[in-house]
Amino acid sequence: MNFNLNPRSHVPIWEQIVHQMKEMVMKEIFSPQDKIPSVRELSSQLVINPNTVSKAYQELERQGVIETIRGKGTFVAERSVEVQFSEQQAEKLRDELKRTIIEASYIGIESDMILQWTKELLDEFGGEPNAKR
Amino acid sequence: MNFNLNPRSHVPIWEQIVHQMKEMVMKEIFSPQDKIPSVRELSSQLVINPNTVSKAYQELERQGVIETIRGKGTFVAERSVEVQFSEQQAEKLRDELKRTIIEASYIGIESDMILQWTKELLDEFGGEPNAKR
Amino acid sequence: MNFNLNPRSHVPIWEQIVHQMKEMVMKEIFSPQDKIPSVRELSSQLVINPNTVSKAYQELERQGVIETIRGKGTFVAERSVEVQFSEQQAEKLRDELKRTIIEASYIGIESDMILQWTKELLDEFGGEPNAKR
Amino acid sequence: MNFNLNPRSHVPIWEQIVHQMKEMVMKEIFSPQDKIPSVRELSSQLVINPNTVSKAYQELERQGVIETIRGKGTFVAERSVEVQFSEQQAEKLRDELKRTIIEASYIGIESDMILQWTKELLDEFGGEPNAKR
DNA sequence: GTGGTCTAGACCACA
DNA sequence: GTGGTCTAGACCACA
Structure with missing residues (x-):
């Protein structure tokens, strides 16, 4: 996974991850069910703290972009069409x-x-x- | 000057001022040479911290939206067409x-x-x- | 035995098993003395980690829902009315x-x-x- | 504010705070606009890490229970009737x-x-x- | 190995 | 003074 993080930006790193992840899903670089790197893997690849990646993943899960399966890893979530915006x-x-x-x-x-x-x-x-x- | 400031927003108040000021100039609510309130006046009118208004004015001046003339006050700046964006x-x-x-x-x-x-x-x-x- | 396990849930799988087992007993789908599958059988049937089933069975045994009889297998336990809750x-x-x-x-x-x-x-x-x- | 936190519980401390805060709002112990303690105040009062309180406050804000006003503090939010559950x-x-x-x-x-x-x-x-x- | 929680502490923007 | 971000590191439950 190629992330382009800018630590000098006023946008927090975890938010940059969230946004770029959504971009990759929109571009269909990832498909539902695809496994994404673990928190530890990604944090060591990006040379940032695991907690920062964890925060990004938690937000992505809250938004329904990814899903965590205990002990198995994290996956791109199935997107339902019924998504209704307010x-x-x-x-x-x-x-x-x-x-x-x-x-x-x-x-x-x-x-x-x-x-x-x-x-x-x-x-x-x-x-x-x-x-x- | 009518500002619509929302202290609950996650956008800093000084940024809201900067943006709404530019919006008013774009809408031609203000014209070049118009005098705008001093930092003290505006901060007491909006019931916000003078430092906040000051920060907004500094940013507006940096962007060439307003000009301060010593001893005379602060004015909407003349905009030149030649403004070239990078x-x-x-x-x-x-x-x-x-x-x-x-x-x-x-x-x-x-x-x-x-x-x-x-x-x-x-x-x-x-x-x-x-x-x- | 029909379990409806959801690995995406934040409820641990072993807990889902414990709970659904109790639900089946309450619904009288099982009766006391009924033999239930071994840890190995159930884990391969549900395609989950044997440790997970084992943990569920240990908890069910602790709560007196099931009983293991050496060399014979695991059974739904007899429930006595005198069960007194604290x-x-x-x-x-x-x-x-x-x-x-x-x-x-x-x-x-x-x-x-x-x-x-x-x-x-x-x-x-x-x-x-x-x-x- | 009286919180009754149990560090031995399997429910995370930040979740206990979130829940008890909602309970207090439901019981009208707090009313909208009431100021609640700052992250630092509450964390020192409860003798827990500020980050833990911060996490609870962020979740409460996400759920619309409280609101943060930059540099001023945190307040119980106005609740709108239109709240629609899914x-x-x-x-x-x-x-x-x-x-x-x-x-x-x-x-x-x-x-x-x-x-x-x-x-x-x-x-x-x-x-x-x-x-x- | 996987993610979740919590502590400790630094640094920063905002008001 | 206020909350937000980030790092570093420990510990734990789950599978």
């Missing part, structure tokens, strides 16, 4: 989008460029890969 | 966009919805208001 | 009940619903089946 | 109830006693205290 979650993401668009427009990035980025990213990540149908 | 800045914003799109797709928000949001927000904030041409 | 045991179970009721009320499950569940479950499991009278 | 959550709690009832019946606790306990506990904790109406 109004609140949607609101929060729209706000994030707004924030990014204001920042981008402010420094002079053209609307067309932003729209193009969005389309490219949606082509890459839009849809629901790995969802049980 | 590759690095663009990269960072594209990454933010990517992050939001992954999260949104992950919880099942349709690509069409995300695209619609983007268009709406670009209509509202796209362009370069207040820029000296 | 204040401590009762206290512990009342606490568990309290915990569940607090959690349920907290997320907004109606008192009536909780009461109905209790009545249904008592109809299904209340009483002392298989007890020697 | 089928899955209800299922899990019914299972817990089932488990407790089987255990209780098994050791010979009368159905009437269990029903009485339930009614007493519902009188004490049923309903939605502190909910914004």
